Amino acid sequence: MIVERISGKPLSKYFEDEFLKPLNMQHTYFPQQGTDRELPQPSVTSWLKADNKLTPYTLDNVTSAASEGNIVTTPKDLSTWAFNLYAAKKVLSEQTLRDMIARDDNGQEPASYGLGCDLEPAAIGYGHNGARAAYVTIMRYHPGTHRTYVVFSTFLDVKGLREQIMDMEEVVQQSINEVIKAER
Structure with a gap:
């Protein structure tokens, strides 16, 4: 509401004008309608494992997480x-x-999360993790390699989420190691 009052624009329009267009992010949007549940095509089915049951996800309503997760x-x-x-x-x-x-x-x-930035594990740089039903994402910027690393999964294991994130962080670490090795 603060951004909308100051800018005079709906939050999604503000994000679009100030960030998405200038950064040429053509495949990012902010669903606004509660009926906007389908992902734009092409997309893949994601899976949620909870209570030993595997459920396919093809629809999701992210509008309840305005400005903090409806991306x-x-x-x-x-x-x-x-x-x-x-x-x-x-x-x-x-x-x-x-x-x-x-x-x-x-x-x-040490605090590992400040102003929306995940700082742990420090060896893989800083960025943000995100999760929705059946999706998990890790985004990091590693200053030593001056590169960004994104690992995403269309599978979320509720009981094993911490282990899943640790495995994804390991993929980032291995990628960083390969970049460093290739630049020697």
């Missing part, structure tokens, strides 16, 4: 977003970006 995108567009946010610095001011990726030690253990 439908592709891995390429997500990589474009990450690169422009963290490397090209076209999204936030330098100070806001520094604040977002700063590690804050509260005296016990």
Whole structure:
């Protein structure tokens, strides 16, 4: 509501005008209608494993998560977003970006999540994880390789979600290692 009041535009239109068009993210959109449940084609069926039951997902209503999760995108567009946010610095001011990726030690253990940025595990850089029924995504920018890494799955195991995320983080780590090896 704050963005809409200040900009005079619906949130989805603001995002489109300020971020999607300038960054050439042509395959990203923000569903607004509760009836907007189908993914744009081409898309794949995703699967949710819960209570030892495997359920196919072809429809989902993400409008309940306005401004924090009602984004439908592709891995390429997500990589474009990450690169422009963290490397090209076209999204936030330098100070806001520094604040977002700063590690804050509260005296016990470092915070791993600040201003919407996941900082752990540190070896794979910083970015964001996301999950919806039957989808899991990891997006990271790794400053050492100056690259973005996106791993996504169209399968979500409710009981094994933490292990699934750890496996996906390992894929990112292996990819980083291969890039480093190739650049030697």
